[in-house]
Amino acid sequence: MLILALECSTSVAGVALLKDGVIIKEIFSNYKKNHSETLLPVIDRSLNECQYVLQDLSAVAITIGPGSFTGLRIGLATAKGLCTASGLPLIAIPTLEVLAHNIAYNSLWAGTILDARKNQVYMCVYDVSGGEPVPLAPVNAVAPEIFVANTLELLSIYGEHKIMLLGDGAITYRKLFESSFHQRMIIAPAHLLWPRAAALAELASVKFTKNEFENIDLLKPLYIRRSEAEIRWDELK
Amino acid sequence: MKSINILGVETSCDETAAAVVRNGDEVLSNIINSQIEVHQRYGGVVPEIASRQHVENIGAVVTEALRAAAVSIQDIDAVAVTNRPGLIGALLVGLSYAKALAYALNKPFMGINHLEGHIYANFIEHPSITFPLICLLVSGGHTSLIYMEDFQNTRLLGATRDDAAGEAFDKVARFLGLGYPGGPAVEKAAAQGKAGLYTLPRPYLDKNDFEFSFSGLKTAAMNMCNKLNKNGSLNVYDLAAEFQEALVEVLVEKTFKAARRFSAPNVLVAGGVAANSRLREMMRLKSKISDIPLFFPSVKMCTDNAAMIAGLGYHHYKMKNFAKLDLNAYPGL
The missing domain is CATH 3.30.420.40 (ATPase, nucleotide binding domain)
Incomplete structure (x- = not known):
């Protein structure tokens, strides 16, 4: 193949x-x-x-x-x-599945965020622990603040999870994400970002x-x- | 001599088109998927929507072009694709598709100038045309007079300084509430009215050069519409007829003046506005009076199509004027 x-x-x-x-x-x-x-x-x-x-x-x-x-x-x-x-x-x-697959088998969730301009991001959150990315939310285009609110809600439902943010949107809105997710979030290192x-x-x-x-x-x-x-x-x- | 089949691909504006042309002038198929209905409600072509339509339609249009030509994809000797000028996002769809297709077939491909394609449409249908000649290129984006010694040696004599003729048609049609696309809409309205009852200017007709300007004529038509509307005496058909007449008169007079000045034995008209029946009628009349032969493409070959791209592509093919894999698209000339 x-x-x-x-x-x-x-x-x-x-x-x-x-x-x-x-x-x-x-x-x-x-x-x-x-x-x-x-x-x-x-x-x-x-x-x-x-x-x-x-x-x-x-x-x-x-x-x-x-x-x-x-x-x-x-x-x-x-x-x-x-x-x-x-x-x-x-x-x-x-x-966004391809992006999430950068951290396949990880216990961290993959928060995939692409900068969609016009103050929006294309986003989805995946559970990648089983290998293939399993979406926990629908793929959507929303303001970064909405992504934060929805993801915080998800995190509160599922308890102890941490999330890795991947995609160029993680860099564009880094400050917002750091001040919203605090210790529950890691920004992907450069080689996993795209x-x-x-x-x-x-x-x-x-x-x-x-x-x-x-x-x-x-x-x-x-x-x-x-x-x-x-x-x-x-x-x- | 072996026959050469060129597949042409054209996506520079709102038509997804593909065609197979043999030896430069034998049109085996000419498939055009028009998006007019999709753009109609916006009153003009929306670039993002056009690009989306192209990528959805391109596969089916090319498949249909091959089927209608009764050739298999392996029978294609080369691919010709419009890569300038036009809407950049729209051009990129046809270009990316055509490049990849040619690459996978291991065949050469050629980037074609859309405007040269319009001019070439005449040579597909009238192989007897001889050089030198004067060409009036008149479309939604361009209004130019070109002196052609042959395909390679051309000289721009003059062009519009503001609106292209087709653009003026579109804008006036929208203002008068005649619909989109403007050329056919104005033509249809004009057929029900009479020119000369209102008087609009014939811009640049008295000037001794080959420049055009249609922005003033457009504004004059709009102002007249407003004025007549106020006193309730507007006949939109008569105004459309006068607008069309003014525009056509300038195009006809300037074109034949150029032919006389440069002693060109032939006159060509090319581009979307060349489909306008009043322009065709007045051009024919002037050709007769001036005793200068005139050539038009058929109406189907005036509008954007890929047969003209494939036809011109054949000449690039013969000259081995092949493009490299990094060929890009350009919005301008």
């Missing part, structure tokens, strides 16, 4: 190759250039350096959202193009063995938030 994983839902362009349970390549770029310039050259480089060609792959995996609207579309459009031309199956995993293509590949391999593939033509990003025009339209009505 050889899986190509593409992660473009944040400012990171991530590509990984998973061969029979082993990560044989991971490229993580979080530096200025945009995804449309970097993604395909990085895919090409990854395959070349591992001496594979696209036809050797078993499947392509992507993070389906939430995240940067444009980033999600570049990733998905690229994956659709690759799969349509090659006949490879496509696997999609929610971004969704990783390697974690995506690992989760995708599970779906691959279950034959859980997407309809390539119909698949769309999981935006969570509607466009501004649609939101304003509903407000005016």
Whole structure:
């Protein structure tokens, strides 16, 4: 089994190759250039350096959202193009599950928070103690204060848990989180802070063995938030 | 000689389009998924919604283009994709898809300028056109007069200093409550009215250059609408007709003035506004009087489509003008 994983839902362009349970390549770029310039050259480089060609792959995996609207579309459009031309199956995993998987099997909860701009975060809290991330709340776009309130409530229901905050939203709203969660929270260290293509590949391999593939033509990003025009339209009505 | 099949992909605005063109002018399929209905209630194209529609539709549109052309994806020799100018988020969907498709097929791909594609639409349907020529490129985003010695050697003679013709149509249509998209809406209203009953200016017609300006004409139409509304005597059809007439007259006169000045033996019209029937009628009349041959694309080839992208892509293919994997999209020229 050889899986190509593409992660473009944040400012990171991530590509990984998973061969029979082993990560044989991971490229993580979080530096200025945009995804449309970097993604395909990085895919090409990854395959070349591992001496594979696209036809050797078993499947392509992507993070389906939430995240940067444009980033999600570049990733998905690229994956659709690759799969349509090659006949490879496509696997999609929610971004926040991929992020939570950075701390798989940990007794800490994974509080995944991506900066959604406009004073909102895309958020979800996962129990990762069993390996696969199990959501304790629905994925949502809310003000960081709402995330705090909901998560404090969860923590009070479940008792003694501590939470690790992952994602760029943890940095943007660090002060708020520190003053709200105090000792019950840890901000993820730098190497765990972003969704990783390697974690995506690992989760995708599970779906691959279950034959859980997407309809390539119909698949769309999981935006969570509607466009501004649609939101304003509903407000005016 | 082996036939060359180019798959064209176009997502620069609110049409998701794919086409297969053989040897540059044989259109095997030309599939256009228009989003007009989705954007209608907003009175114009919403970039984020357009981008969302593209990524949902692109797969089905390309599949349909291949099916209608009766070619398999392996029969494609290269992929041509619009990468400028246009809505950046919209362009990125088609570009990312097309690049990945070509990469996975191990075939070359070419980045195409959308406006050059519009001009090329004429050559698909009229292979007999000879250079040099004057081209009026007139769309929602552009109004330009271009002198073309051939495909590579072109000179911009003049362009609009403010609103493009199509933009003026859209804005006036919205103001008059005629709906969206503005070009067809004004045209339909104008057909029920009469030009000349109201008088609007013919901007820049007396100037001795090839610049355009439609912002003043647009404002004049809006002011006249307000004034007539106040005294209750507005006939919206007559006003639409006069607005269209003024705009068309400027386009026609300037285009043929350029043809005479540069002794160009042919005149082309390209872009979405070239679908306007009054513009086509007046251009034909002027062509007859001036004895200068005139070429238009068919109405379907005037609006955004991928056949024009694939057709022009064939010429890039022949010149081995291939793009690299890091090809990006650009909102401007």
